[in-house]
Amino acid sequence: MLDPADWESFRAAAHRALDDAVDYLRDVRERPAWQPVPQSVKAELAEPLPADGAPFAAVYAQFARAILPYATGNIHPRFWGWVHGSGTPGGAVAELLAATMNANVGGRDHAAVYVERQVIAWFRELFGLPGADGGVLLTGTSAANLVALLAARTRALGSGVRKHGVYAGGERLRAYASSATHACVRKAFEMAGLGSDTLRVLPADAAHRLDLQLLRRTVESDINSGLRPFFVVANAGSVDAGAIDDLAAVAGIASAFDLWFHVDGAFGAAACLSPRLQPKFEGIERADSIAFDFHKWLHVPYDAGCVLIRDPEIERATFAGGGPYFRRMPRGTGAGEPWFADYGPDLSRGFRALKIWFTIKEHGASGLARAIQRNCDQARTLYDRLTADPDFEPLLEPELQIVCFRPRGGGLEPAQIDRLIDESVMSLQESGVAVISTTTIGGRRAMRLCITNHRTEDADLEEALGALRSIVRDGRDAPT
Amino acid sequence: MLDPADWESFRAAAHRALDDAVDYLRDVRERPAWQPVPQSVKAELAEPLPADGAPFAAVYAQFARAILPYATGNIHPRFWGWVHGSGTPGGAVAELLAATMNANVGGRDHAAVYVERQVIAWFRELFGLPGADGGVLLTGTSAANLVALLAARTRALGSGVRKHGVYAGGERLRAYASSATHACVRKAFEMAGLGSDTLRVLPADAAHRLDLQLLRRTVESDINSGLRPFFVVANAGSVDAGAIDDLAAVAGIASAFDLWFHVDGAFGAAACLSPRLQPKFEGIERADSIAFDFHKWLHVPYDAGCVLIRDPEIERATFAGGGPYFRRMPRGTGAGEPWFADYGPDLSRGFRALKIWFTIKEHGASGLARAIQRNCDQARTLYDRLTADPDFEPLLEPELQIVCFRPRGGGLEPAQIDRLIDESVMSLQESGVAVISTTTIGGRRAMRLCITNHRTEDADLEEALGALRSIVRDGRDAPT
Numbered sequence: 001m002l003d004p005a006d007w008e009s010f011r012a013a014a015h016r017a018l019d020d021a022v023d024y025l026r027d028v029r030e031r032p033a034w035q036p037v038p039q040s041v042k043a044e045l046a047e048p049l050p051a052d053g054a055p056f057a058a059v060y061a062q063f064a065r066a067i068l069p070y071a072t073g074n075i076h077p078r079f080w081g082w083v084h085g086s087g088t089p090g091g092a093v094a095e096l097l098a099a100t101m102n103a104n105v106g107g108r109d110h111a112a113v114y115v116e117r118q119v120i121a122w123f124r125e126l127f128g129l130p131g132a133d134g135g136v137l138l139t140g141t142s143a144a145n146l147v148a149l150l151a152a153r154t155r156a157l158g159s160g161v162r163k164h165g166v167y168a169g170g171e172r173l174r175a176y177a178s179s180a181t182h183a184c185v186r187k188a189f190e191m192a193g194l195g196s197d198t199l200r201v202l203p204a205d206a207a208h209r210l211d212l213q214l215l216r217r218t219v220e221s222d223i224n225s226g227l228r229p230f231f232v233v234a235n236a237g238s239v240d241a242g243a244i245d246d247l248a249a250v251a252g253i254a255s256a257f258d259l260w261f262h263v264d265g266a267f268g269a270a271a272c273l274s275p276r277l278q279p280k281f282e283g284i285e286r287a288d289s290i291a292f293d294f295h296k297w298l299h300v301p302y303d304a305g306c307v308l309i310r311d312p313e314i315e316r317a318t319f320a321g322g323g324p325y326f327r328r329m330p331r332g333t334g335a336g337e338p339w340f341a342d343y344g345p346d347l348s349r350g351f352r353a354l355k356i357w358f359t360i361k362e363h364g365a366s367g368l369a370r371a372i373q374r375n376c377d378q379a380r381t382l383y384d385r386l387t388a389d390p391d392f393e394p395l396l397e398p399e400l401q402i403v404c405f406r407p408r409g410g411g412l413e414p415a416q417i418d419r420l421i422d423e424s425v426m427s428l429q430e431s432g433v434a435v436i437s438t439t440t441i442g443g444r445r446a447m448r449l450c451i452t453n454h455r456t457e458d459a460d461l462e463e464a465l466g467a468l469r470s471i472v473r474d475g476r477d478a479p480t
Numbered sequence: 481m482l483d484p485a486d487w488e489s490f491r492a493a494a495h496r497a498l499d500d501a502v503d504y505l506r507d508v509r510e511r512p513a514w515q516p517v518p519q520s521v522k523a524e525l526a527e528p529l530p531a532d533g534a535p536f537a538a539v540y541a542q543f544a545r546a547i548l549p550y551a552t553g554n555i556h557p558r559f560w561g562w563v564h565g566s567g568t569p570g571g572a573v574a575e576l577l578a579a580t581m582n583a584n585v586g587g588r589d590h591a592a593v594y595v596e597r598q599v600i601a602w603f604r605e606l607f608g609l610p611g612a613d614g615g616v617l618l619t620g621t622s623a624a625n626l627v628a629l630l631a632a633r634t635r636a637l638g639s640g641v642r643k644h645g646v647y648a649g650g651e652r653l654r655a656y657a658s659s660a661t662h663a664c665v666r667k668a669f670e671m672a673g674l675g676s677d678t679l680r681v682l683p684a685d686a687a688h689r690l691d692l693q694l695l696r697r698t699v700e701s702d703i704n705s706g707l708r709p710f711f712v713v714a715n716a717g718s719v720d721a722g723a724i725d726d727l728a729a730v731a732g733i734a735s736a737f738d739l740w741f742h743v744d745g746a747f748g749a750a751a752c753l754s755p756r757l758q759p760k761f762e763g764i765e766r767a768d769s770i771a772f773d774f775h776k777w778l779h780v781p782y783d784a785g786c787v788l789i790r791d792p793e794i795e796r797a798t799f800a801g802g803g804p805y806f807r808r809m810p811r812g813t814g815a816g817e818p819w820f821a822d823y824g825p826d827l828s829r830g831f832r833a834l835k836i837w838f839t840i841k842e843h844g845a846s847g848l849a850r851a852i853q854r855n856c857d858q859a860r861t862l863y864d865r866l867t868a869d870p871d872f873e874p875l876l877e878p879e880l881q882i883v884c885f886r887p888r889g890g891g892l893e894p895a896q897i898d899r900l901i902d903e904s905v906m907s908l909q910e911s912g913v914a915v916i917s918t919t920t921i922g923g924r925r926a927m928r929l930c931i932t933n934h935r936t937e938d939a940d941l942e943e944a945l946g947a948l949r950s951i952v953r954d955g956r957d958a959p960t
Contacts, residue, residue, distance in 0.1 A: 001851045001934040002568045002779055002843055003505070011502045014573045018498050021580040022491045025483070034813045037591050045594045049602040053844035056570045063577065063838070070591035071581045073813060081813055082805065087582035088482045090536045093494045095579035097543065099781035099835070100501040101551045102567035111517050111550035114525045122529040139619060140828040150671060165675025167651050183803045184827050191630060191825060193673015195645025239805050295828065299482055301579035303830035323663045324920035325562065325719055325928065329902065332909035333514045333553060333561055334917060345671060347664050348620040348775065350783035355579070358543070363482055364533035371481045422809065429812035437814060440804035448805065454481040 004056070013057040020064060025075065025089050028455070032432025034073035041066045077455035078434035078464050083239065083267050083296050086453045091301045094358035098351040105137075105349040107339025109332070116340060116353035122360065123292075124308055126272055128285025134312035136344040137352045140305035141266040142184040144291030147307045147315075147344050149175075149188045149231065151289060152260035154318040156230040162318070166193050174222045175231035176215055178204040178245070180238035182264060206442070208243035208396065210234060210250060219257050231260045236281055236292075237268015240439045240448065242379075242400035244268060248283030255286070263287045266305075267296035267452055268400055274369035277376065280399070297372055297401075297452050300359050304352050307344070316342050371454040375401040378451050382461055391469050395441040404439065404446040407472050418445040424471045431471070434464035484536070493537040500544060505555065505569050508935070512912025514553035521546045557935035558914035558944050563719065563747045563776050566933045571781045574838035578831040585617075585829040587819025589812070596820060596833035602840065603772075604788055606752055608765025614792035616824040617832045620785035621746035622664040624771030627787045627795075627824050629655075629668045629711065631769060632740035634798040636710040642798070646673050654702045655711035656695055656739075658684040658725070660718035665744060686922070688723035688876070690714060690730060699737050712739045716761055716772075717748015720919045720928065722859075722880035724748060728763030735766070743767045746785075747776035747932055748880055754849035757856065760879070777852055777881075777932050780839050784832050787824070796822050851934040855881040858931050862941055871949050875921040884919065884926040887952050898925040904951045911951070914944035 004010035044066055074084035103112035121132035138144050153161055157169050173194060177185055179201050186196045200218055205211045219229045232254050234245040247263065254261035263269065263284055269292040271277040272284065284290065290308045294300035309315040320342035328337050341347045360368075379398040386394040386405050395404045407417055407424070421438060425447060429435050439448045447468075451461075484490035524546055554564035583592035601612035618624050633641055637649050653674060657665055659681050666676045680698055685691050699709045712734050714725040727743065734741035743749065743764055749772040751757040752764065764770065770788045774780035789795040800822035808817050821827045840848075859878040866874040866885050875884045887897055887904075901918060905927060909915050916929045927948075931941075 001854060002566075002847065003935065004569060007502065007506045010569055011499070014498055014502060014569070015495060017573055017577060018494055019491070021576060022487065022494060024580055026487045034590075036589060037594060041591065042594050045591075045598050046601070047598070049605050050841055050844045051846055053842050053847045056573075056838075056842050059570070059838055059841040060573075062841070063834075067591040067595060067834070068577070068581065072583045072588060072590045072592065074584060075582050082584075084584055085582070086482075087579065089484060089490055089494070089580075090539070092576055092579035092582075093497055093536075093540075096501060096572055096576035097497060097548070099567065099572035099575035100504055100569075101548065102555050102565070102572075102781050103552045104554060104562075104564055104775075104782055108552060109516060110514075110552045111521065111525075111547040112552065114517060114522050115547060118525050118527070121526070125529050139826050139830070142826045142828070146671075146825065153673075161673075161675065162670040163676050165650065165678065166646060166673040167675070170645065170673065171647050182827075183801055183806065187799070187801060187825065187827075190642040191626075192671065193633075193641075193646040193650065195641065195647070196643050198645065239803065293828065295584075295830075301582050301830075302584055303826070303828060305828075319667070321663055321667060323719065325917065326663065327918060329906055329918075332906035333915050334906070334909075345626065345667065346619050346622045346783070347662075348622070348773065348783060348785075350619070350775075350781075354543075354547070358536075358539055361530055361539040361542070362533050362536050364530045366531055367482065367533045374481060426809055426812035426814070429814075435813050437805065438807060438809075455483065 010056055013060060017060050021092060022089065024068065028076055033076040033078045033435045034429050035070065035432055037070045041070065073435050077453060077457065078460045079453060080449045080451050081435040081437035083450050083452050085296045085299045086455055087301045088299050088359060090362045091299065091355045091359050094355040095301055098354040101351060103351040105351055105353065106341040106347050107336060108334060109336030112351045112353060113336055115357050119353045119356045120308065123306060127290055127308065129308055129310055134310060134315055135306060135308035136340055138305045138307060138344060139303045140295065141264065141291045141293050142187065144305045144307035145185050145264060146188040146191055148262050148289035148291055148309065149192055151309050151314045151318045152231045152262065153192060155260060155314055159317040170194055172226065172228040173198055174227045174229045175199045176202060176218065177233035178202050178210040178235065180204040180208040180235055180240060180243055181233055182239045182266065185233055185264060208238050208241040210245040212246060212249050212253065216253055229257055229259055231262060233262050233264055236263050236265035236284060237400055240441060241396050241404060242268060242398060242402040244280050244399055247281060251283045251286035260288045261286060263290045265290055265292040267293060270297040271372050271400060273365045274373050276373060294356050298359060298368055299454055300355050304356055319344055375451040375453065375456065378456060378458060378461060379403050382449070391472055395444065395446050401451045403449045404441045406444060406446050410476065412476065420472060420475045421445050421447055423475050424468060427471045428468050431467060433467040490536055493540060497540050501572060502569065504548065508556055513556040513558045513915050514909050515550065515912055517550045521550065553915050557933060557937065558940045559933060560929045560931050561915040561917035563930050563932050565776045565779045566935055567781045568779050568839060570842045571779065571835045571839050574835040575781055578834040581831060583831040585831055585833065586821040586827050587816060588814060589816030592831045592833060593816055595837050599833045599836045600788065603786065607770055607788065609788055609790055614790060614795055615786060615788035616820055618785045618787060618824060619783045620775065621744065621771045621773050622667065624785050624787035625665050625744060626668040626671055628742045628769035628771055628789065629672055631789050631794045631798045632711045632742065633672060635740060635794055639797040650674055652706065652708040653678055653710045654707045655679045656682060656698065657713035658682050658690040658715065660684040660688040660715055660720060660723055661713055662719045662744060662746065665713055688718045688721040690725040692726060692729050692733065696733055709737055709739055711742060713742050713744055716743050716745035716764060717880055720921060721876050721884060722748060722878060722882040724760050724879055727761060731763045731766035740768045741766060743770045745770055745772040747773060750777040751852050751880060753845045754853050756853060774836050778839060778848055779934055780835050784836055799824055855931040855933065855936065858936060858938060858941060859883050871952055875924065875926050881931045883929045884921045886924060886926050890956065892956065900952060900955045901925050901927055903955050904948060907951045908948050911947060913947040
């Protein structure tokens with residue numbers, strides 16, 4: 001009833017949309033890295049709920065005019081703001097195919113389930129976790145960190161926590177992470193009812209890494225105070241600086257104190273695909289859980305994250321359940337145990353695995369690793385240049401692909417430089433040349449350039465740095 | 481670096497994939513409703529992490545051979561198991577376009593943000609919630625119920641719950657739902673650290689609705705015991721039977737006792753689009769929160785759910801936050817406040833809104849309502865037939881689109897009928913004619929036929945019922 005009355009005219013419209021999509025990706029360099037959404041477009045989109053439909057081609061025409069031009073920008077070769085992946089053409093077509101099959105991967109027996117199992121098995125293999133089972137695809141690392149924490153909560157408090165809540169013993173639990181840890185970890189503690197007070201945020205060292213001495217001392221002190229340390233988060237690529245904690249050392253401390261060892265590898269863990277970079281992550285194979293994204297440095301279209309849990313029993317003990325309408329059957333559509341609904345929060349689940357499967361199959365571990373390595377090389381080159389730059393000073397040696405830097409003082413007060421940073425970053429974005437973002441490094445506001453981008457050529461960095469330099473010099477001449 | 485070396489050969493391969501996808505949807509009737517995944521396919525998929533890539537066309541060929549034929553089945557006109565949407569061709573192309581733009585709708589200033597805001601505004605308008613702000617798109621109603629509960633937890637315990645956990649006062653909280661409520665509501669209480677003991681599951685009445693007297697009595701009794709009632713869940717379409725609670729009456733009780741009034745409308749709330757069905761949902765406009773899916777009765781491809789929260793302040797007080805890398809800016813890419821990351825669990829978020837926007841625009845409220853009404857009419861017709869059927873007895877009058885029934889006794893013991901149900905449902909699935917599922921109604925195992933399917937013609941139900949009748953008669957002659 002919602003299918004096209006005329007399949008061939010739908011087909012023609014869909015082919016036009018596909019052609020436009022391919023052109024859009026091919027010609028991305030010809031467009032600005034970002035442009036604001038015009039007021040007229042915002043006004044046009046804000047219409048009442050449409051009573052009647054319109055031909056697909058007409059809806060598409062409005063999309064092509066009003067929505068498509070005003071993208072986030074992250075597919076552009078000179079987008080280096082925050083941590084965004086760039087997507088791939090193959091990944092986009094995979095989304096078409098997943099939506100065509102329209103699989104619900106909450107459970108049941110069909111191919112999508114086996115594709116997701118395989119994707120999970122591949123990354124368990126990559127990180128050195130034993131076996132193929134344990135983990136689930138999710139929207140992203142925010143959800144993955146939450147699922148890992150809930151599994152650790154089960155280990156600490158027993159599966160009775162599901163029935164009784166956190167009241168019996170939860171208040172004594174303590175967890176540990178460095179101050180370089182992403183805010184979504186704190187959010188996970190909030191959502192889980194444990195409260196962010198449970199999470200001790202330890203000042204990171206100068207290289208944005210977990211201070212191991214401080215970790216050990218704090219755990220010991222908490223034990224002496226009658227508290228119960230249960231969870232430690234290590235970063236495999238911190239959000240501001242791309243720092244990688246000493247995972248083997250953290251694993252050792254976790255083991256000594258019986259802590260759940262969680263690795264937040266949102267973007268960084270993907271670098272394990274590179275034999276050159278993999279040694280930086282030694283110890284990841286000892287993790288109890290690993291959270292990471294496919295939509296960042298693996299360039300799978302949004303959204304696609306994953307949690308891997310070493311012990312699938314704990315994961316099932318945390319999430320399995322359901323009603324009589326959800327009964328498993330020995331044969332037929334209702335077979336296919338175990339069901340992914342028992343491995344995470346969602347009972348209905350999309351076929352996220354397909355775009356990941358396509359991406360891994362099309363590019364292989366080696367192709368993805370080459371793109372990652374190039375980004376790291378580009379960051380290193382940029383850092384080296386900035387050390388001798390007249391206008392900018394780098395704030396931190398890049399471990400991976402992030403360079404944080406700041407205009408040199410040159411007579412301006414720190415607060416003036418802060419304003420210069422904000423204004424310059426906004427102006428660069430508005431120019432359409434490039435997108436970078438800001439953060440704070442060692443208490444100082446910083447420009448942050450994160451090259452999670454397979455389209456970035458070395459010349460793109462040259463061009464953007466030139467544009468930024470002009471903007472900063474102009475702003476310096478007219479400080480606000 | 482991950483873009484095609486030869487765009488035109490990629491384009492050709494993508495067009496072939498699109499043609500196949502259109503054929504696949506057009507010709508869905510020619511395929512079985514479901515078929516098992518062959519062992520050879522499972523074995524083929526279970527390969528080690530590929531070191532090297534392969535041309536997109538080669539990956540696609542493997543997909544077309546090994547994955548595409550073995551779908552969940554829910555796009556088929558005779559799939560009525562569980563509650564699955566059927567998808568649409570337009571929704572599938574919209575996913576291609578969303579993945580092409582590859583927007584991250586966690587925040588920032590770009591068109592995808594305005595599309596999501598508009599989708600939320602449309603459904604606030606439909607349900608009669610005030611204003612346009614409050615709510616977020618999510619994977620599905622499992623996540624939506626959790627977000628609603630966390631917002632209610634904030635109202636009950638204050639936003640200090642984020643820091644201090646649920647310990648100060650959480651143990652005294654009590655929530656209420658009928659036994660017809662979906663298991664994901666219980667799961668939300670588990671995840672939130674409150675524990676499922678917090679949720680009082682009240683036996684539903686014979687029509688699978690919340691017993692209002694019992695609700696009132698239980699709330700009063702809890703108050704008298706020093707407990708603190710804070711949350712009530714009403715079903716707008718219960719999972720087993722499609723029952724709709726008396727929403728206006730529940731709203732009244734919620735108001736009298738200062739409970740957060742949450743509506744779980746996973747599939748049923750969509751029926752509000754139909755002027756004929758809308759009166760059944762009177763009172764939904766008084767909800768503090770509504771959880772529902774687009775991937776069920778609105779046929780948006782998986783996954784796409786939504787929570788609407790009456791008071792956006794409480795939602796932000798529950799979820800807003802972030803680090804210095806997440807700072808909002810007055811202009812440029814980092815503008816666009818409020819950011820959706822402050823409205824829910826995820827900081828990175830896909831462009832789910834686009835496939836919803838396309839679906840609403842292409843079919844309009846009226847087109848979607850017609851498909852919903854037809855399903856309800858079909859369920860009613862089937863129910864009427866079964867009341868006089870020699871082989872089957874219906875167990876419950878359908879409120880919406882679900883018919884639960886059971887083979888008539890005819891000399892078999894109840895346990896034999898239970899086994900006959902299981903065997904017959906599995907055999908029907910294996911025959912490829914149709915997919916239905918099972919549940920328990922009033923303590924009795926039931927066949928459950930849920931017509932959340934815009935492709936179902938009346939003749940499909942005839943055909944499936946005939947096939948099921950033969951299977952049941954054969955099984956009856958040879959009981960296991």
